[in-house]
Amino acid sequence: MTDIQSDLLDILSASLGDRQVIRDPAAMDSYLVEERKLYRGTALAVIRPGSTEEVAFVVRECAKAGIAIVPQGGNTGLVGGGVPHKGVVLSLARLDRIREVDPFNATITVEAGCILKTVQDEAEKADCLFPLSLASEGSCRIGGNIATNAGGVNVLRYGNTRDLVLGLEVVLADGRIWNGLKCLRKDNMGYDLKNLFIGSEGTLGVITAAVLRLFPRPKSRTVAFVGCASPHAALDLFDRLRRHTGDQLTAFEFMPRFALEIVLKHAPGAVTPLSGEHEAYALIELSSPDPEIDLRERLESALSEALEAGTIEDAVIAASEAHVDALWHLRESLSHVQRLEGGSIKHDVAVPVSRVADFIVTATRACEEALPGVRVCAFGHFGDGNIHFNLSQPVAMEKAAFLDQWERFNRIVHDIVHGLNGSISAEHGVGLIKRDELVLYKDPVALDLMRTLKGALDPQNILNPGKVLALEADLPSALPAGS
Template identity: 75%
Template sequence: MAIAASAHRTLIDTLTERLGAAAVLTEAADLEPALVETRGLYRGQALALVRPKDQDEVAFTMQECARAGVPVVPQGGNTGLVGGGVPQGGIVLSLARLDRIRHLDPVNATITVEAGCILKAVQDAADAAGHLFPLSLASEGSCRIGGNLATNAGGTAVLRYGNTRELTLGLEVVLADGRIWNGLKGLRKDNTGYDLKDLFIGSEGTLGIITAAVLKLFPKPQVRVTAFVGCASPGQALELFNRLREAAGDQLTAFEYIPDFGLEIVLRHRPGAVRPLSGRHASYALIELSSPQRDADLQGRLEAILGQALEDGLVEDATLGASEAQSLALWHLRESLSEVQRLEGGSIKHDIAVPVSRVAEFIETASRACEAAMPGIRVCAFGHFGDGNIHFNLSQPVGMDKGAFLAEWERFNRIVHDIVHAMDGSIAAEHGVGLVKRDELPLYKDPVGLDLMRALKRTLDPHNLLNPGKVLDLGDPAAPAIARPTESP
C-alpha cells in the first residue's frame, strides 16, 4: 500500500511539474464536481483532476499514467446519464481547456474544433459564418463536443442530419500509450483502409481520448415552421410521421413524440407553461419543417398535410407556431420533460431504439406490460419518433415509497429490454452504456459482437487504463465492483 501511495505521489509530482499546479488538482473540493454525473446515480473517487491545455499535454498525461499503471477517465461537460464519466479511482482527465475552434472552411463546409468546446459555442461559430451545425441537445449549453463524440450523441435533429457519427469527418485521438493519432481530415471520401474514427466515436473513452474533430456544416435554415399536434394513439402519430416524411422529404427536421402524462407534468411543474391545444389527447407530436430556401412555403405545406390528416381522422387537433416566440414555447414543452419528471418521484429510465415501423407497437406493448406488473405505475414514453429512439421512463405510483420503487429497477429492465430485444432493437440508443447498462449487454448483444468489442479493447488498451469498467466487463479482478444505482432524479 505504501509503495502504491508513493508511486501515485510521484505521478502527481511529475504531472504538476509539466502542466503546472493549477492544472493538477487534488483537494476534495476541487475533485467533488468530477465525481458525480448529472443524474447522481453513482459517486466515484479519484486521485486527481488533471486539466491539460492542449493535445500534447493530454498525450504526456496519458504516457505518465500508462507508465505508472494508473487509470484515466476522460471527462467533458460531465452531463452524462449512464455513469460513463464517473471515475472509479485513478485520474480524471478534463478536456475543458481544449476549447479552441481551430478552423472553419466555408467551402468544404467543415469546422475543426477541440474536444472541450461547448456544443453551443460550436453552433454559434457555425451560425456566425452563415452555416448550421445541427447537433442539438437539451444540455447544449454545458455539454462538450468530446463527450458528444464519445457517446455518439443523438438529439432532436437526427431525423434530418444523423447522429454525431454522421456529422464527423475526422478525429484527433490520444491512445492508451500516449501516442497521438492525427486523423483530422475533412474528406467525404477516403478508402485508405479501415475507417478508424468510427472506432472511437461512441466508445465512451474506453479506446482513446478524443482531443479534436472535423465536423460537417450545413446550409443555414432560412425558414422554419413548428406545429403541435394531438392524436388518439401512438399508432396514429406514427402514421402521421409517415405521411409527413413522404410529403416533406428532408424538410422534415424533427418529429418528437410526447405522451399525455408527459405534457401534463410539464404543465403542472413548469412556470408559464400553457396548454397548446384546447383538449387532452393520448399522444402528441411536435413537428418542425425547415428549409435553406427563403421562399419555401413550409407553412402552406404543413397546413395542407395536417388539414388532410384532420379530415381523415388521423389528427384530433393541431396548432402552428404563429411566431418565433410561439414556436420556441412549443419546443420548450418538449425540452422541459426530462427536467420535470424528477418532480414526480422516482423514475426508472430506459433509452431504447427499435425500427421506426415498430415504435408505436413498442410503446403500447411495453406500457401494457409495465402497468400489469405494477398497478399505478405511470409510463412516460417520449422521444425521437423519426429515428425510433424512445425514452421509456417509468414514474413511481402516486404515494409509493421512492426507494421501494427504485428497488424494482432490475425487474422492469427485464420487462422492457426483453420487449426491445424481441423487436430487434437496442437497449442503448443515444445515452450510451456506461455503468448502468454494462451488465445488460451480455444478455442482449450478439456474443460474437461482444467478442469483437473485447478484442478491440484489449488491442488498443491492453492494460485496461482507459475508463476501465465502463461499457465492457473484462473480468479484471483489479477493477472496482460496480453497484447498481440507488437513486434517480
C-alpha cells in the same frame, strides 16, 4: 496514496503546473458525481491539460505508472460513463479552441473541450448550421458528444454525431497521437479508424479534436403541435408527413398525455397549446435553407389532410418565433419536470421506426400489469425510433421501494426491445448503468470482437476501465443507486 501515485502527480504538476493538477477533495467533488447522481466515484486527482501534446504527456505518464484515466468533458452524461474509479480524471475542458471554420468545404475543426453551443454559434457566424442539438448543449462538450455518439432532436434529418464527424485527433493508450483530422467526404485508405473511437466512451482512446460537417443554415422553419388518439395514429402522421415533406421534416417528437400533464404542472410558463386532451402528442418542425419556400402552407396542407383522414384530432401551427419557442418549451422541459414526480426508472431504447408504436403500447401494458399505478412516460424521437421509456413511481409508493424495482423493469422493457430487434442503448451510451445489461442482449461474437479491440488498443486497461465492458472484478455495480 502509494509512492508511485504520489510520484506521478508530482511529475504531472511539474509539467502542467500545480493549478492544473487538482488534489483538493472539495475542488474535485463536481468531477466525481454524474448528472443524475446515481454514482459517486473516487479519484487521486483531476488533471487539466491545455493541449493535445499535454494530453499525450499525461497519458504516457499514467501508462508508465499503471494508473487508470477517465476522460471527462462536460460531465453531463446519463449512464455513469464519466464517473472515475480510482485513478485520475482527465478533464478536456481547457482544450476549447475553434481551430478552423471552412464554409466552402462546409467543415469546422474544433477541440474536444468546446461547448456544443459554442460550436453551433461559430457555425452560425459563417451562415452555416451544425445540427447536433441536445438539452445540455449549453454545458456538454463536443468530445463527450463524439465519445458517446450523441443523438438529439435533429437525428431524423441530419443523423447521429457519427454522421457529423469527418475526422478525429486521438491520443492512444500509450500516449501516441493519431492525427486523423481529414476534411474529406471520401477516404478509402484502409480501415475507417475514426469510427472505432466514436461511441467508445473513452475506452479506446482520448478524443482531442474533430473535423465536423456543416450544413446550410435554415432560413425558414415552421413548428406544429398535434393531438392524436394513440401512438399508432402519431406514427401514421409521421409517415404521412415524411412522404409529404421529404427532408424538410427536421424533427418529429412524441409525448404521451402524462408527459404533457406534468410539463403543464411544473414547467414555468408552460401553456396548453390545444383546447382538448389527447392520448398522444407530436411536436413537428419543418425547415429549409430556402427562404422562399412556404413551409407553413405545406404543413397546413398535410395536417388538413391528416385531420380529414382521422389521423389527427387537433393541431396548432406556431404563429411567431415566440410561439415556436413556447411549443418547443413543452418538449424540452420534460426531462427536468419528470424528476419532480418522484423516482424515475429510465430506459433509452431504439426499435425500428415501423415498430415504435407497437413497442410503446406493448411495453406500457406490461409495466402497468407488473406494477399497478406506475405512470409511463414514453417520449422521444419518433422519426429515428428512439424512445425514452421512463417510469414514474406510483403516487402512493415510496421512492426507494420503487427504485428497487429497476432491474425487474429492465427485464420487462429490454426483453420487449430485444424481441423487436432493437437496442437497449439508443443515444445515451452504455457506461456503467447498462454495462451488465449489454452481456444479456449483445451478440456474443460482437462482445468478443469488442473485447479484442479493447485488448489491442488498451492492453493495460487504463482508459475508462469498467465502462461499456466489464473487465475488472473490483468495479462498482452497474445497478442504479438513486434518481
